[in-house]
Amino acid sequence: MAKYSIGVDYGTQSGRAVLVEIGTGKEIATAVKPYTHGVMDEFLPNGKTKLENDWALQHPTDYIEVLETTIPDVLNQAKISADDVIGIGIDFTACTVLPINTYGTPLCLTEEFKDHPHSFVKLWKHHAAQDEANRLNEIAEARGEKFLQRYGGKISSEWLVPKLWQILNEAPEIYAATDQFVEATDWVIYQLTGDLKRNSCTAGYKAIWHKQDGYPSQEFFKALDDRLENVIEEKLASEIVPIGSKAGELTEQAAKLIGLNPGTAVAIANVDAHVAVPAVGITEPGKLLMIMGTSTCHILLGDEEKVVPGMCGVVEDGVIPGLMGYEAGQSCVGDHFEWFTENCVPASYYEEAEAKGVNIHVLLTEKAAQLQVGESGLIALDWWNGNRSTLVDADLTGVLLGATLLTKPEEIYRALIEATAYGTRTIVEAFRNSGVPINEVYACGGIAEKNALMMQIYSDVLKMDIKISASSQTPALGSAMFGAVAAGKERGGYDDIKDAAKEMARLKDDIYQPKQQNAQIYDQLFTEYARLYDYFGRGENNVMKNLKKIKKASVSQAKTEITQ
Numbered sequence: 180m181a182k183y184s185i186g187v188d189y190g191t192q193s194g195r196a197v198l199v200e201i202g203t204g205k206e207i208a209t210a211v212k213p214y215t216h217g218v219m220d221e222f223l224p225n226g227k228t229k230l231e232n233d234w235a236l237q238h239p240t241d242y243i244e245v246l247e248t249t250i251p252d253v254l255n256q257a258k259i260s261a262d263d264v265i266g267i268g269i270d271f272t273a274c275t276v277l278p279i280n281t282y283g284t285p286l287c288l289t290e291e292f293k294d295h296p297h298s299f300v301k302l303w304k305h306h307a308a309q310d311e312a313n314r315l316n317e318i319a320e321a322r323g324e325k326f327l328q329r330y331g332g333k334i335s336s337e338w339l340v341p342k343l344w345q346i347l348n349e350a351p352e353i354y355a356a357t358d359q360f361v362e363a364t365d366w367v368i369y370q371l372t373g374d375l376k377r378n379s380c381t382a383g384y385k386a387i388w389h390k391q392d393g394y395p396s397q398e399f400f401k402a403l404d405d406r407l408e409n410v411i412e413e414k415l416a417s418e419i420v421p422i423g424s425k426a427g428e429l430t431e432q433a434a435k436l437i438g439l440n441p442g443t444a445v446a447i448a449n450v451d452a453h454v455a456v457p458a459v460g461i462t463e464p465g466k467l468l469m470i471m472g473t474s475t476c477h478i479l480l481g482d483e484e485k486v487v488p489g490m491c492g493v494v495e496d497g498v499i500p501g502l503m504g505y506e507a508g509q510s511c512v513g514d515h516f517e518w519f520t521e522n523c524v525p526a527s528y529y530e531e532a533e534a535k536g537v538n539i540h541v542l543l544t545e546k547a548a549q550l551q552v553g554e555s556g557l558i559a560l561d562w563w564n565g566n567r568s569t570l571v572d573a574d575l576t577g578v579l580l581g582a583t584l585l586t587k588p589e590e591i592y593r594a595l596i597e598a599t600a601y602g603t604r605t606i607v608e609a610f611r612n613s614g615v616p617i618n619e620v621y622a623c624g625g626i627a628e629k630n631a632l633m634m635q636i637y638s639d640v641l642k643m644d645i646k647i648s649a650s651s652q653t654p655a656l657g658s659a660m661f662g663a664v665a666a667g668k669e670r671g672g673y674d675d676i677k678d679a680a681k682e683m684a685r686l687k688d689d690i691y692q693p694k695q696q697n698a699q700i701y702d703q704l705f706t707e708y709a710r711l712y713d714y715f716g717r718g719e720n721n722v723m724k725n726l727k728k729i730k731k732a733s734v735s736q737a738k739t740e741i742t743q
């Protein structure tokens with residue numbers, strides 16, 4: 180009798196559940212639930228409280244709605260009884276964090292704080308804690324803090340400590356009311372099992388925790404701010420559990436809510452990028468996985484802890500137990516294209532797309548595919564949402580160079596795709612130059628699946644073959660695999676994620692291979708990109724930061740005028 184596991188992948192815009200057959204990895208049914216409140220970057224749900232620049236929030240009830248709707252849906256579609264589902268695992272965007280009270284209730288769901296922006300979930304791409312991140316990096320550097328090296332030299336404004344410090348600075352009352360500041364992924368598992376446990380992946384990559392050294396010292400936190408001296412005991416106290424462990428079992432209440440049996444095994448929480456690695460069959464060093472969607476994450480395994488400038492982090496047991504997991508990333512990939520389609524494409528293109536029955540991305544890609552490499556005369560920098568690796572600076576912004584009165588939308592679209600490919604090559608070179616080998620490249624995620632031109636461009640720019648995941652929901656498949664490991668062999672699952680990967684991971688037969696002629700031209704274009712990268716990104720010309728300062732001053736001047 181076949182057994183099943185369910186994986187739930189919480190993305191930026193929606194949550195998706197996949198019901199997977201143990202043993203084969205066959206995806207039997209999928210259900211998607213867009214978040215009711217989406218990404219809140221302008222107003223709170225009350226429609227009145229305006230958010231500042233660089234804010235990005237989510238609503239925690241959306242996460243529960245995903246479970247309530249998608250799990251009964253997949254069971255129903257597959258006509259499978261809950262008795263045959265042995266495990267469940269979830270993965271999430273990260274660092275996506277929220278303040279909760281002693282009952283585990285998110286502060287934004289309390290009457291007292293329901294209209295306070297700092298009480299909501301801060302999404303991974305909430306970049307308004309850059310001042311705190313800058314200050315943290317200066318202090319850590321001045322104190323010679325060893326942990327900085329593990330994070331490529333800088334802590335990002337996307338991560339937990341800058342976000343929590345922003346709350347303390349701007350809303351001390353929320354900070355005081357916070358019993359625990361938790362990753363959304365851990366909070367959802369807490370809702371399922373009744374126990375708050377933190378996973379080693381987000382603790383390691385996002386909260387500056389180290390398997391041997393623990394968190395940074397009390398002295399370091401005191402140097403940041405006297406009020407942070409005891410932050411670990413006061414706000415981050417819960418137990419940290421390695422990836423691949425069982426978090427617990429479904430409570431009666433949670434089981435009733437989502438339509439599974441009480442006692443079903445629940446895996447410790449995971450992250451959308453990291454969880455995808457075993458789902459494409461990677462369980463050993465040297466193989467880079469690109470998880471390509473709204474943003475791109477690059478995950479790589481290694482035997483040793485090496486220092487790589489500008490990487491997001493290296494964490495022991497962060498991806499696969501027993502190995503070092505390296506992470507790097509680009510904050511803006513699909514988001515880049517979406518911005519372009521929403522702001523820069525003429526109505527005639529939308530009409531053409533509609534007439535052909537395709538979406539605007541497909542139309543622009545078809546047109547861009549007709550262009551020769553270098554033909555547009557354009558080059559772009561991929562920093563429309565800051566630079567996550569290798570510069571780790573959310574204050575950097577986008578560049579498009581070479582435009583003329585003859586420039587067409589598809590040329591810009593292609594230049595934006597190419598910019599993201601050059602950004603990935605910069606990351607690959609940073610790893611190799613630091614002694615972390617990359618011998619193979621794999622890709623998964625919405626874009627790897629949808630955009631063949633883009634994958635060919637990446638292969639040409641990297642001059643490497645690219646293998647593609649056969650699953651259209653790779654993170655959810657990975658989560659289901661971890662769910663099967665949480666259940667264990669005795670209940671029909673696996674004892675180890677490597678065993679699960681051997682049986683359940685799947686790749687497409689077609690492999691993208693570099694085209695020699697294109698690769699040569701891309702080498703020249705990459706040289707130009709690298710010059711612009713250093714010029715704008717490493718302090719030679721701080722025009723992007725200066726523009727942001729002028730913008731900030733102008734916005735606050737306008738605000739003062741309105742209130743006068």
Ligand SMILES: Nc1ncnc2c1ncn2[C@@H]1O[C@H](COP(=O)(O)OP(=O)(O)O)[C@@H](O)[C@H]1O
Binds near residue numbers: 473515
């Ligand atoms: N054909 C396409 N080519 C390139 N980008 C696309 C295409 N279709 C959608 N996108 C972009 O992909 C992103 C969504 O990626 P997806 O993997 O589905 O979601 P998520 O990152 O939330 O997990 C959006 O930002 C969208 O602009």
Ligand SMILES: O=C(CO)[C@@H](O)[C@@H](O)COP(=O)(O)O
Binds near residue numbers: 473476
């Ligand atoms: O930063 C991480 C993982 O470390 C991601 O969760 C974040 O980039 C969001 O990923 P998506 O682009 O929504 O798939």
